Amino acid sequence: xxxxxxxxxxxxxxxxxxxxxxxxxxxxxxxxxxxxxxxxxxxxxxxxxxxxxxxxxxxxxxxxxxxxxxxxxxxxxxxxxxxxxxxxxxxxxxxxxxxxxxxxxxxxxxxxxxxxxxxx
Amino acid sequence: xxxxxxxxxxxxxxxxxxxxxxxxxxxxxxxxxxxxxxxxxxxxxxxxxxxxxxxxxxxxxxxxxxxxxxxxxxxxxxxxxxxxxxxxxxxxxxxxxxxxxxxxxxxxxxxxxxxxxxxxxxxxxxxxxxxxxxxxxxx
Amino acid sequence: xxxxxxxxxxxxxxxxxxxxxxxxxxxxxxxxxxxxxxxxxxxxxxxxxxxxxxxxxxxxxxxxxxxxxxxxxxxxxxxxxxxxxxxxxxxxxxxxxxxxxxxxxxxxxxxxxxxxxxxxxxxxxxxxxxxxxxxxxxxxxxxxxxxxxxxxxxxxxxxxxxxxxxxxxxxxxxxxxxxxxxxxxx
Amino acid sequence: xxxxxxxxxxxxxxxxxxxxxxxxxxxxxxxxxxxxxxxxxxxxxxxxxxxxxxxxxxxxxxxxxxxxxxxxxxxxxxxxxxxxxxxxxxxxxxxxxx
Amino acid sequence: xxxxxxxxxxxxxxxxxxxxxxxxxxxxxxxxxxxxxxxxxxxxxxxxxxxxxxxxxxxxxxxxxxxxxxxxxxxxxxxxxxxxxxxxxxxxxxxxxxxxxxxxx
Numbered sequence: 189x190x191x192x193x194x195x196x197x198x199x200x201x202x203x204x205x206x207x208x209x210x211x212x213x214x215x216x217x218x219x220x221x222x223x224x225x226x227x228x229x230x231x232x233x234x235x236x237x238x239x240x241x242x243x244x245x246x247x248x249x250x251x252x253x254x255x256x257x258x259x260x261x262x263x264x265x266x267x268x269x270x271x272x273x274x275x276x277x278x279x280x281x282x283x284x285x286x287x288x289x290x291x292x293x294x295x296x297x298x299x300x301x302x303x304x305x306x307x308x
Numbered sequence: 309x310x311x312x313x314x315x316x317x318x319x320x321x322x323x324x325x326x327x328x329x330x331x332x333x334x335x336x337x338x339x340x341x342x343x344x345x346x347x348x349x350x351x352x353x354x355x356x357x358x359x360x361x362x363x364x365x366x367x368x369x370x371x372x373x374x375x376x377x378x379x380x381x382x383x384x385x386x387x388x389x390x391x392x393x394x395x396x397x398x399x400x401x402x403x404x405x406x407x408x409x410x411x412x413x414x415x416x417x418x419x420x421x422x423x424x425x426x427x428x429x430x431x432x433x434x435x436x437x438x439x440x441x442x443x444x445x446x447x
Numbered sequence: 448x449x450x451x452x453x454x455x456x457x458x459x460x461x462x463x464x465x466x467x468x469x470x471x472x473x474x475x476x477x478x479x480x481x482x483x484x485x486x487x488x489x490x491x492x493x494x495x496x497x498x499x500x501x502x503x504x505x506x507x508x509x510x511x512x513x514x515x516x517x518x519x520x521x522x523x524x525x526x527x528x529x530x531x532x533x534x535x536x537x538x539x540x541x542x543x544x545x546x547x548x549x550x551x552x553x554x555x556x557x558x559x560x561x562x563x564x565x566x567x568x569x570x571x572x573x574x575x576x577x578x579x580x581x582x583x584x585x586x587x588x589x590x591x592x593x594x595x596x597x598x599x600x601x602x603x604x605x606x607x608x609x610x611x612x613x614x615x616x617x618x619x620x621x622x623x624x625x626x627x628x629x630x631x632x633x
Numbered sequence: 634x635x636x637x638x639x640x641x642x643x644x645x646x647x648x649x650x651x652x653x654x655x656x657x658x659x660x661x662x663x664x665x666x667x668x669x670x671x672x673x674x675x676x677x678x679x680x681x682x683x684x685x686x687x688x689x690x691x692x693x694x695x696x697x698x699x700x701x702x703x704x705x706x707x708x709x710x711x712x713x714x715x716x717x718x719x720x721x722x723x724x725x726x727x728x729x730x731x
Numbered sequence: 732x733x734x735x736x737x738x739x740x741x742x743x744x745x746x747x748x749x750x751x752x753x754x755x756x757x758x759x760x761x762x763x764x765x766x767x768x769x770x771x772x773x774x775x776x777x778x779x780x781x782x783x784x785x786x787x788x789x790x791x792x793x794x795x796x797x798x799x800x801x802x803x804x805x806x807x808x809x810x811x812x813x814x815x816x817x818x819x820x821x822x823x824x825x826x827x828x829x830x831x832x833x834x835x836x
Contacts, residue, residue, distance in 0.1 A: 194557040196451060196557040196558035196559060196560075197552065197553065197555070197557055197558070198455075199451065199454060199455055199458065199558045200552040200555050200558065201549055201552055202455070202458040202459070202462065203458065203552075204545050204548045204549050204552055205462055205545065206458070206461060206462055206465055207545065207548065208541045208542060208544065208545035209462070209465040209466060209469055209541075210465065211540075211541040211544060211545075212469065212537055212538060212541040213468070213469045215537035215540060215541060216533075216534045216537035216538065216541075217469075217527070218527075218528075219474070219527040219528075221474055221477075221516070221519060221520070221523065222474065222477065222527060225468060225477055225481055225516075226469070228481070228512070229465050229468070229484070232484075232485075232488050232504075235488070235492065235500070235504075236458075236488075236491060236492075236495075239492060239495050239497050239500065240454075240495055240558060241555060241556060241558070241563070241565060242495070242496075242497075242565070242566075243450070243454075243495045243496055243558065243559055244559060244560075244561045244566060245448065245450070245451075245559035245560075245561065246561075247496060247561070248496060248684060248685075248686055249342070249496045249497070249498045249686065249689065250496070250574065250585075250586040250587055251340070251341060251342070251498070251584055251585045251586065251587075252574070252577060252578050252584040252585075252586060253584065253686075256686075258561070259496075259574050259586070260495070260496035260497070261565060261566055261570040262570060262573055262574065262586040262587050262590055263565075263569060263570050263573070263590070264497075265497045265499055265500050265587045266587055266590045266591050266595060266598075268497070268500050269346070269499060269500055269503055269587065269591060270591075270598055270599070270601075270602045272500065272503050272504060272507060273346060273431075273503075273602050273605065273606060274602065274605050275507075276507050276511060276512060277605050277606055277608070277609030278609070279512055279515060280438045280515055280609055280610075280613050281609050281612045281613060281616075283442070283515050283516065283518075283519040284438075284441070284442075284612065284613040284616040284617050285616065286519055286523060287442070287445065287519055287522045287523065287616070287617060288616050288617070290522065290523040290524075295524075296523050296524065297527075297528050300528075315812055315815050315816075316705060316812055316815075316816055319808060319809070319812045320705075322808065323698065323701070323805075323808070323809070326698065326805075327698055330694065330695075330698065333691075334502075334691065334695070337691075338585065338588050339583040339584070339585055339588050339589075340583075340584055340585060341498075341585065341688065341689065341691055342498035342499045342501075342502045342585070342587075342689055342691055342692060343499070343502060343691060344499065344585075344587075344588050344591065344592075346503055347499075347502045347503055347506050347695070350503070350506040350507055350510060350511060351506055351510075351695065351698075351699075353510075353511065354506065354510040354511070354698075354699055354702055357510070357511075357514055357702065357706075358702050358705070361514075361702075361705055361706055361709050362705065362709075378614075381607060381610050381611070382607065384603065384607070385603055385604060385607045388599075388600055388603050389600065392596075392600070403596040403597060403600070405581075405593060405596075412580075413579075413580070413581065413582040414582070416580065416581040416582060416583070416589075416593055417581065417582050417583065419592070419593065419596075420581065420583060420588065420589065420592040420593055423592045423593075423596060423599065424588075424592060426603060427599065427602075427603055430603050430606055430607055431603075431606055433610075434606050434607065434609065434610035435511055437610050437613070437614060438515065438609075438610060438613050439511075439514060439515075439518070441613050441614055441616075441617040441618060442514075442515060442518030442519065442522070442613075442617065443518050443521075445522060445617050449636060449683070450684075453639060453643065453680070456643050456647075457643070460643075460646065460647060460650060463650065463654075464650065464653075467653070467654045473659065475659050475707075476656070476659055476662050478707070479653070479659065479662035479663050479665075479666050479707065480653060480654075480662065480666075482666040482670075482703050483650065483653055483665065483666045483669050486666075486669050486670055486673045486696075487646075487669075487673075489673070489692070489696070490673050490676055490677065493677055493680060493689075493692060494680060498689050498692060501692050502691065502692045502695055505692055505695050505696050505699065506695055506699060509670065509696065509699040509700060509702065509703050510699045510702050510703065513702075513703040513706060513707070514702070514703070514706050517706055517707065517710050520710075521710065634740075634741055634744060635744075635786075637744065637745070637748060638744045638747070638748055638782050638785070638786075640748075641747075641748030641749075641751055641752055642748070642751060642779075642782070644752055644755070645751040645752050645754070645755035645774065645778075646755075648752070648755035648756060648758070648759050649755050649758050649759070649774075651759055652758050652759050652767070658764060658821070660764050660817055660820065660821045661764055661767065663817060664758070664764065664767060664768060664771055664814075664817060665758065667771075667775070667810065667813050667814075667817070668754075668755075668758060668771050668774060668775055671774070671775045671776070671779050671806060671810055672751065672774070672779060674779060674802065674806065675747075675751070675778075675779035675782050675783060678782070678783055678786055678799065678802065679782060679786065682786055682789060682790075687786070687790060687795045688794070688795060690795060690798040690799065690802065691798075693802055694798065694801065694802060694805070697802055697805040697806055697809065698805060698809075700809065700810075700813075701809035701810070701812060701813050704813040704816065704817070705812075705813065705816060708813075708816040708817055708819075708820040709816075
């Protein structure tokens with residue numbers, strides 16, 4: 189790897205760190221609610237990774253007004269707006285599944301669920 | 309637990325009309341500033357949730373009955389899809405707004421308006437339905 | 448340039464919050480920290496000029512998702528059983544994924560550069576023609592509802608489907624009371 | 634000047650965030666979350682002025698209105714153990730005078 | 732005239748920033764929840780409202796000022812309520828004040 193030449197690249201790199209934390213929580217923690225929270229962290233880091241390159245120095249929010257010439261890119265905003273909606277839908281459905289799993293198994297820990305399923 | 313939550317009750321009573329009014333502002337000002345159907349829908353749902361939190365779920369269900377919510381959830385999608393079919397009927401493509409009005413720019417504005425209304429209806433009712441489902445389920 | 452500074456500070460705070468969330472075992476505290484996280488995220492999005500996205504994240508994060516998580520906590524339990532320790536295999540996997548992404552990030556254009564292809568290609572068309580074609584000054588709303596109306600139709604359908612799914616999962620009466628509840632309402 | 638306000642608010646957020654991590658009780662964390670919400674409102678307003686487009690205060694308004702929801706939800710949950718519990722059925726203790 | 736307004740808004744913003752940081756230090760350093768809530772009271776509606784008032788002076792008589800005024804109103808309305816509910820919830824859960832007199836415990 190050639191290293192990060194421009195200090196402004198570090199802003200993107202920091203978002204990757206956020207993503208790694210989210211991924212780690214999803215994979216490593218056994219609690220289903222914690223997993224969903226980690227999924228949320230992962231999702232929001234993706235939002236930043238999309239929107240950060242759309243920012244233009246000296247630019248303004250993409251709402252056309254008199255006397256403003258430079259706007260940030262509106263396209264990532266549209267995509268991420270949809271992604272947030274899908275994100276909250278995922279969260280709600282996932283939490284509903286967690287509730288049902290807890291009712292059936294009496295636990296929301298992954299390994300305990302697997303234990304209960306194992307012998308049967 | 310005497311005089312349960314008198315202060316939150318009063319303040320929430322004051323806040324909820326502002327929330328609903330503000331949701332309307334966000335909805336209809338969404339073409340000129342930040343906002344739109346989705347944000348307004350979430351704010352409407354928030355007002356219902358706040359009411360349910362403070363005054364109890366049964367009270368919230370009395371004011372916004374679940375039957376109404378169950379009608380509204382698909383209604384929003386139907387409105388959105390209906391805008392598309394309106395474009396078809398007017399002789400254009402699906403979701404083509406230019407043909408909705410003799411003046412194409414007005415057609416666009418009309419199409420965007422109804423689409424946002426559809427999004428508002430779906431989002432607000434779905435969020436309320438999800439809240440009802442979660443908080444209505446006994447342990 | 449000052450935007451880059453504020454954004455950088457907010458990113459650091461976000462990383463700190465995410466680490467705090469990963470290290471906390473009380474799920475209740477995780478929900479409280481999650482509220483902080485979405486506040487900071489909305490701020491970062493605002494600094495990046497994404498006003499519509501910031502508003503959505505604000506209303507979703509501060510309003511709905513906290514309530515949903517709390518509702519689930521009420522119906523399930525409040526603490527993780529596993530102790531917090533670094534598990535090596537998932538850590539290695541996540542770090543390797545992160546390194547691969549970092550390799551890609553090096554080749555992204557630097558933050559705030561106006562001369563990159565993504566700012567020259569599609570976006571100027573929208574920004575220049577949006578008022579003339581649709582009469583709506585908010586480019587995000589116009590693209591969302593008009594130019595890419597199909598996407599938003601799909602998005603609305605996704606919300607609809609999620610609502611139906613939640614109702615199907617949670618509306619039915621429970622058949623038999625299952626054991627193993629933890630009644631500690633803390 | 635606006636930059637100074639933004640800097641002060643970011644520093645304040647960072648300090649309160651530390652309390653959010655340390656917070657021995659959950660109430661400390663909720664207090665930190667609520668405070669950060671208010672600071673975020675100020676930061677949004679100041680940032681609008683910093684960028685010469687202060688008309689985006691709508692987001693700050695959404696925050697000011699919704700910040701109280703999550704706090705009240707958490708505290709309601711804590712006092713009564715549920716959201717939208719049957720205790721709300723009984724009539725309010727006193728009719729608010731207005 | 733504009734110099735006076737500028738100076739006034741400067742002063743308000745500086746005071747607001749000072750109160751915000753002071754309140755944040757209080758939240759960080761005070762010994763228990765109840766004392767921290769006092770510090771939050773300095774920061775929460777007061778410091779931020781001062782900053783918003785300073786911004787109001789900068790904005791002049793526009794819609795922005797009206798929005799800022801509404802913002803100050805809502806902050807003044809909601810954050811004491813949140814604080815009140817927080818204190819009551821903590822009290823309800825028998826969280827003891829660290830510095831309370833013996834008979835209050």
